[in-house]
Amino acid sequence: MEKERGITITNVDEVEAIAWQIFQTKLGLTFKSSFTLDDRKKITDKPEYEYYREEAKKIYEKRQTKKQKAVLNKKYPVIDVPSSGKSRWIGGAYTLCFVYSKYKGNFVLRGYMKEVEDYLKKNYTHYFCNFSLWSNGFNRDIWRFWKDDIYIFEPERHRRTRIIPNNKKYQVRKYSCSYESEEENKKRKEDALYFKRLPKKWIPEFDRF
Numbered sequence: 001m002e003k004e005r006g007i008t009i010t011n012v013d014e015v016e017a018i019a020w021q022i023f024q025t026k027l028g029l030t031f032k033s034s035f036t037l038d039d040r041k042k043i044t045d046k047p048e049y050e051y052y053r054e055e056a057k058k059i060y061e062k063r064q065t066k067k068q069k070a071v072l073n074k075k076y077p078v079i080d081v082p083s084s085g086k087s088r089w090i091g092g093a094y095t096l097c098f099v100y101s102k103y104k105g106n107f108v109l110r111g112y113m114k115e116v117e118d119y120l121k122k123n124y125t126h127y128f129c130n131f132s133l134w135s136n137g138f139n140r141d142i143w144r145f146w147k148d149d150i151y152i153f154e155p156e157r158h159r160r161t162r163i164i165p166n167n168k169k170y171q172v173r174k175y176s177c178s179y180e181s182e183e184e185n186k187k188r189k190e191d192a193l194y195f196k197r198l199p200k201k202w203i204p205e206f207d208r209f
Contacts, residue, residue: 016044017083018094019056023049062134081111081119093133101127102202121146126202128152128172143170143198150209151175152198170195172206 020040043049076098097109097116101124109116113133120129124146131142143152153171173192193205 015053015056015060018059019049019052020044022055022059023052026052077107079107079109079119081109081115083112083115095134096132098130098132099124099127100129100199100201102206106201126206128198128202128206145172145206145209147209149174170198172209174209 023043093113095109095111095113095116097120099107099109099120101107103126104124109120111119113131116131120127127146129144129146131144133140133142143154145152150172151174153173155168155170171192171194174188191208
């Protein structure tokens with residue numbers, strides 16, 4: 001396959017998308033309306049813009065991590081979710097979404113978070129998932145359940161920072177609400193599931209939710 005400075009041609013569009021995001025972030029800009037191709041070229045064709053492309057290529061290379069390679073080695077199907085091309089501050093991080101579903105098995109969605117979330121909610125039910133978010137070379141993970149009122153709380157390792165008392169394990173349950181009765185909140189905690197490590201597939205216990 002033909003290559004351009006070590007980046008395969010099929011990935012040039014992704015590098016350009018990252019460069020455009022860096023360009024706006026560095027200058028503190030956000031464009032609410034979509035630019036036409038001609039409008040964007042007035043900026044991207046200038047020699048000064050090459051700096052943002054070089055930075056984007058570095059970030060792109062960092063995304064090719066051991067975790068991503070491990071996904072492919074596990075033979076999980078990978079679905080690339082198209083980007084809308086719209087600039088946004090929220091939901092704009094690149095993500096690998098590891099989905100563990102009841103009816104479709106395990107698979108990975110790859111794209112930008114907002115598009116991945118929308119695609120997931122539109123096409124699937126009965127799943128839990130891990131969003132592995134990447135932005136400017138940094139990573140963080142977020143666990144989600146397919147129902148909006150069910151939360152996956154991660155263990156908090158340091159006692160002083162614990163929001164939930166004794167939260168030493170993963171908890172899958174409804175969120176406790178201050179405006180609900182003590183009895184209702186107690187019932188939610190009794191119905192919770194606790195895991196030292198979350199399973200890597202849908203399990204029958206999740207059907208209770």
